[in-house]
Amino acid sequence: MAHSTPIITFIGAGNMAQALIGGLINANHPTDCVRVADPSADQRQAVSGQFGIEAHGENARAADGADVIMLAVKPQVMDSVLDSLKHSVRPETLVISVAAGVTLAQMARGLDGHRRSVRAMPNTPALYGAGITGMVADEGVTRDDRERTTQILGTAGKTVWVADESLMDVVTAISGSGPAYFFRFVELLTRAGTRAGLDEADAAALARQTAFGAGTMLAESDLDAAELRRRVTSPGGTTAAALEALDQAGLDEIVDQAVQAAIQRGKELGQ
Ligand SMILES: NC(=O)c1ccc[n+]([C@@H]2O[C@H](COP(=O)([O-])OP(=O)(O)OC[C@H]3O[C@@H](n4cnc5c(N)ncnc54)[C@H](OP(=O)(O)O)[C@@H]3O)[C@@H](O)[C@H]2O)c1
Structure with missing residues (x-):
């Protein structure tokens, strides 16, 4: 059973991560339950200063013990990011990616077969809390995981689940x-x-x-x-x-x- 207040680790502290972290903190998610990892010291300082959360230079240090890992990095670095997280992802860890075009299969491959992942496609109005995110769940995602995902991404606007991953291209084309x-x-x-x-x-x-x-x-x-x-x-x-x-x-x-x-x-x- 996961914590009632999940520990959420963001990998990447860029625009999208900051929008979501801001949303979570505004929704009263405790700051000691949110962590972030980013290779850039400036970026780490910016988020820890703005939100009062722990920021790490190493992905695994931020991700160890997390209930939810939010992947908010560019698609080009995804494979190396997944590799850096392999040992932090436990069977009960929920992994959510907002990276455009990165498939559930790619995530599972990079995480040694982990299938408790969500692929999400937010849009830029999320930066103002007015976004909408389309989401699809891999086969290991539970009902509680879905609720949790809806709550987290719902802090940046509205959310829609689609049943089939091929529809994510349609979500991308619309929103x-x-x-x-x-x-x-x-x-x-x-x-x-x-x-x-x-x-x-x-x-x-x-x-x-x-x-x-x-x-x-x-x-x-x-x-x-x-x-x-x-x-x-x-x-x-x-x-x-x-x-x-x-x-x-x-x-x-x-x-x-x-x-x-x-x-x-x-x-x-x-x-
Ligand atoms: N912005 C949007 O509205 C939007 C909408 C839909 C989807 N998305 C998706 O969201 C993801 C993030 O977009 P963004 O706009 O937030 O990009 P961004 O501002 O460039 O943020 C990405 C962050 O990840 C950091 N990073 C790079 N390599 C890393 C690594 N190996 N480990 C950990 N962190 C690393 C980057 O640091 P450096 O700057 O030092 O490289 C940067 O701070 C993308 O995949 C994008 O497709 C964004």
Whole structure:
């Protein structure tokens, strides 16, 4: 039986780790139950100073005795990181990776067959507590492990479990890469406003705040996106004219193609 308050060790003290550690501490996870390992002394000092947690230069020292090991390193260093943790991972240790593209099989190989791992895909709004993380569990993950994972990653926003690992490429295509689609739309809306005569700064302010406002409505309202859209679209009005132009230009297909392209790329990178 694991501790009621699990000891959570982060391997890597970068952006994603700091977002999650901040979330945990804000959710009153005791600071003496969170540890971190990072090769950079500056990075260690930054996190131990900011959060008051133990920081180590050696991965194994931070991971020994941990109930949960969170892998928050770049995919390129994952194999060597797994190797450094082999002897710290016990059968009851839950391992969670947020590294893009690193498969459950790769983790199991690197950890001598350990199958109590979760592969998670957060997105950048996690840095503001407004992320969403897609997750898939390996065969040794228990119900309690899932709850624990949902709690930990839930401190950075919302969470979704998928049943099959192949769906992680779809999660990546929707929410992982998704923030960039909305940024691109704001860029294009700004450009259209500027071309139609607004100052660039005014056009940017209008487009950006509108994205924020629409996002807030999506987050706060119980209505789905289609209904919110219908409610701001009066028949024969300006919004209807714009939406019709978008449809006629094939927006529906464009979005489908974009998502398919991201899925395809995710598959290629995962090979
Ligand atoms: N940022 C996001 O929004 C986001 C979204 C989805 C997924 N992710 C995933 O999250 C992971 C981390 O991303 P990040 O943005 O947090 O990257 P990051 O800021 O570069 O953080 C990675 C940290 O790991 C450290 N590190 C490097 N080698 C290590 C080793 N052998 N052992 C322990 N620590 C080591 C790095 O130290 P040095 O700087 O000294 O190398 C750095 O502090 C990535 O795999 C990424 O795919 C991130």
